[in-house]
Amino acid sequence: MSQAMTPSDPAAGGPSRPPSPHDNRLLAALPRDEFERLLPHLELVYMPLGEVVYESGSKQDYVYFPTTAIVSLLYVMEDGSTAEIAVVGHEGMVGVVLFMGGETTPSRAMVYSEGRVYRMPGHRLKGEFNRAAGLQQMLLRYTQSLLTQMAQTAVCNRHHSLEQQLCRLFLLTLDRLASNELVMTQELIASMLGVRREGVTEAASKLRGLQVIRYSRGRITVVDRLGLEAHACECYEVVKRESDRLLPARNSAAQG
Numbered sequence: 001m002s003q004a005m006t007p008s009d010p011a012a013g014g015p016s017r018p019p020s021p022h023d024n025r026l027l028a029a030l031p032r033d034e035f036e037r038l039l040p041h042l043e044l045v046y047m048p049l050g051e052v053v054y055e056s057g058s059k060q061d062y063v064y065f066p067t068t069a070i071v072s073l074l075y076v077m078e079d080g081s082t083a084e085i086a087v088v089g090h091e092g093m094v095g096v097v098l099f100m101g102g103e104t105t106p107s108r109a110m111v112y113s114e115g116r117v118y119r120m121p122g123h124r125l126k127g128e129f130n131r132a133a134g135l136q137q138m139l140l141r142y143t144q145s146l147l148t149q150m151a152q153t154a155v156c157n158r159h160h161s162l163e164q165q166l167c168r169l170f171l172l173t174l175d176r177l178a179s180n181e182l183v184m185t186q187e188l189i190a191s192m193l194g195v196r197r198e199g200v201t202e203a204a205s206k207l208r209g210l211q212v213i214r215y216s217r218g219r220i221t222v223v224d225r226l227g228l229e230a231h232a233c234e235c236y237e238v239v240k241r242e243s244d245r246l247l248p249a250r251n252s253a254a255q256g
Helices: 032-041 122-131 133-159 162-174 186-193 197-209 225-231 234-246
Strands: 043-047 052-054 062-066 070-076 082-088 107-113 115-121 181-183 213-216 219-222
Touching: 032 115, 032 122, 032 133, 062 070, 062 122, 070 186, 082 107, 082 133, 082 162, 082 186, 115 122, 122 133, 133 162, 133 234, 162 181, 162 186, 162 197, 162 219, 162 225, 162 234, 186 197, 197 213
Parallel strands: none
Antiparallel strands: 043 115, 052 107, 062 115, 070 082, 070 107, 181 219, 213 219
16 A cells, blocks of 8 residues: 655655655656645655556546656456556656546556655646646646557557567666666566466566576566667657657756
């Protein structure tokens, strides 16, 4: 369950590195006056691996701006099976349905890389969205980027090999992490990709044989990023290029 944090929490970066809303690219790029209106309503929380941020069909009361956590958006079938449709990290926000006019979504949001997020009540964001041009433009551009990722994921799952899908997932995750180590079990990966665990084992073994990754006990280390990119399909590059085009550069507008 998510927990409120203080700067002394180890997961918060310790007292030498206080967490900041500016660690999220969208918040960092807001005009100062708009950022300052949001600031009193932002609460830093820690989210552990596997936490469900919201469930399919449930009403969403909060929006979340990740800083170090990564959240997977999963489509949930009637039989309970899932398939990932997008990932959200420090570049974005979880809960776009709240300002798009809906209150629920058929997707589930689940943490697949533990860390920090800033959350705020959804009604506060909706009020500011209708008032502030900078925030409105930023969130609409982010939504376009997210839709691109969802569409490309659908294409990738239909036309590319599981090995290529793994490369895409690993690269998207690396872009949202400060290290080259991914903490995720093969069971979790299989659930995200909507495939059998045995298929993930085989695909990961091929990548390990190519010496681009190492893995053991739920930890995957990327040892050759260029090699991983070489074995990925074009889907990763399409998503990255659109994200770079639409979203602010990392810390480009960070305010002191």
